[in-house]
Amino acid sequence: MTVAGAAVAAYGLPSAHSLEHADRSEFGALLAECERERLTGLLARAVRDGQVVVTDDERDELEGVFRSWLTHALRVEQLVLEVTSELDRAGIDTRVLKGVALSHTAYPDPSDRVFGDVDLLVPGHELRRAAEVLGRRFDAPRAQPELRPGFDDRFGKEVMLRVHRIEVDLHRTFVEGAYGLTVQLDDLFAPPYRFPLGGHEFDALPQPQRLLHACYAAALGDWPPRLMSLRDVAQLLLKEQPHIVDVLTMSRRWRAEAVVARAVVTAWEVLALTQRPPIVNWAFNYTPGRTDRMLLAAHEGPARAFTRHAAAIVVLTDMEARLAYLRAIMFPQRSYLEARGLSVGAHAQRAWRRIVG
Numbered sequence: 001m002t003v004a005g006a007a008v009a010a011y012g013l014p015s016a017h018s019l020e021h022a023d024r025s026e027f028g029a030l031l032a033e034c035e036r037e038r039l040t041g042l043l044a045r046a047v048r049d050g051q052v053v054v055t056d057d058e059r060d061e062l063e064g065v066f067r068s069w070l071t072h073a074l075r076v077e078q079l080v081l082e083v084t085s086e087l088d089r090a091g092i093d094t095r096v097l098k099g100v101a102l103s104h105t106a107y108p109d110p111s112d113r114v115f116g117d118v119d120l121l122v123p124g125h126e127l128r129r130a131a132e133v134l135g136r137r138f139d140a141p142r143a144q145p146e147l148r149p150g151f152d153d154r155f156g157k158e159v160m161l162r163v164h165r166i167e168v169d170l171h172r173t174f175v176e177g178a179y180g181l182t183v184q185l186d187d188l189f190a191p192p193y194r195f196p197l198g199g200h201e202f203d204a205l206p207q208p209q210r211l212l213h214a215c216y217a218a219a220l221g222d223w224p225p226r227l228m229s230l231r232d233v234a235q236l237l238l239k240e241q242p243h244i245v246d247v248l249t250m251s252r253r254w255r256a257e258a259v260v261a262r263a264v265v266t267a268w269e270v271l272a273l274t275q276r277p278p279i280v281n282w283a284f285n286y287t288p289g290r291t292d293r294m295l296l297a298a299h300e301g302p303a304r305a306f307t308r309h310a311a312a313i314v315v316l317t318d319m320e321a322r323l324a325y326l327r328a329i330m331f332p333q334r335s336y337l338e339a340r341g342l343s344v345g346a347h348a349q350r351a352w353r354r355i356v357g
Contacts, residue, residue, distance in 0.1 A: 009227040016272040038228035095121040101204040174216040177308025182255040208247040215263035230267040258292035
């Protein structure tokens with residue numbers, strides 16, 4: 001992450017960062033960083049506004065990259081229509097998540113917020129059936145088998161498919177492991193926020209759920225967090241201005257106050273934002289308890305693929321559920337291991353090395 005990259009991520013918001021003073025001597029490196037961080041749309045806007053001065057060759061390079069992202073976005077949006085229509089015919093409710101939803105709800109110009117995948121939420125108990133419906137319709141096998149039969153519908157985060165060479169992520173909850181299990185799934189299918197796209201209307205999460213999802217992505221998704229994820233948190237807070245009581249009441253019910261506080265603080269620090277709505281002051285003053293510090297640590301670092309699952313045992317209160325979860329992560333079914341090129345012994349050794357390392 002560079003100062004110039006953070007300045008692009010903050011562009012259009014009240015920030016102490018300045019593109020005028022950001023070191024962008026290597027435009028190619030900045031463009032590559034903006035692609036990685038999903039900031040190409042904001043960089044293109046800053047160039048169009050004259051806030052980033054480029055040569056003719058640099059402008060041509062940016063326009064080529066940006067055009068490629070926009071062309072891909074059209075393919076993704078068309079696939080959203082096809083996939084949601086198919087699930088609707090199967091009687092499976094959906095909510096459009098992440099890039100597609102945010103670009104058409106939180107941002108004044110959808111091209112400011114580029115994206116790469118289709119992300120859809122389906123009811124938890126319908127996750128596996130939704131994957132089967134789409135798999136049959138689009139000849140799209142899932143990327144990998146379940147840990148154990150029944151795990152996805154009960155504990156899983158998502159099932160990944162590949163349709164028309166585009167990744168389709170069917171979500172049950174927001175994140176794997178402990179914090180994914182504390183999300184109250186019924187809250188996700190409250191009356192939706194509807195948005196237009198291509199002559200159709202789609203369902204997105206209402207506020208405050210949409211903000212909470214952005215916080216999960218920023219605090220618990222990529223490590224370190226992607227700059228666009230931090231921008232999403234700031235964009236939602238500063239432009240949509242959700243009510244702080246609604247956000248904190250729901251986050252408390254989900255046991256996710258520490259997640260929200262981390263996402264907000266990180267966004268404000270990295271993007272050097274100068275406007276502070278009440279929830280920002282709350283976040284900077286929030287101190288997580290010992291359990292939340294442990295859960296946050298379990299969702300970060302190179303070993304998080306294992307530690308966040310181990311931490312799930314802390315939040316599962318039912319003994320049968322704990323045993324079922326432990327059995328799944330310790331003894332995955334053979335097809336799951338084979339898809340990853342692992343044996344039972346290799347799986348155990350790999351987990352141990354990651355956790356110890």
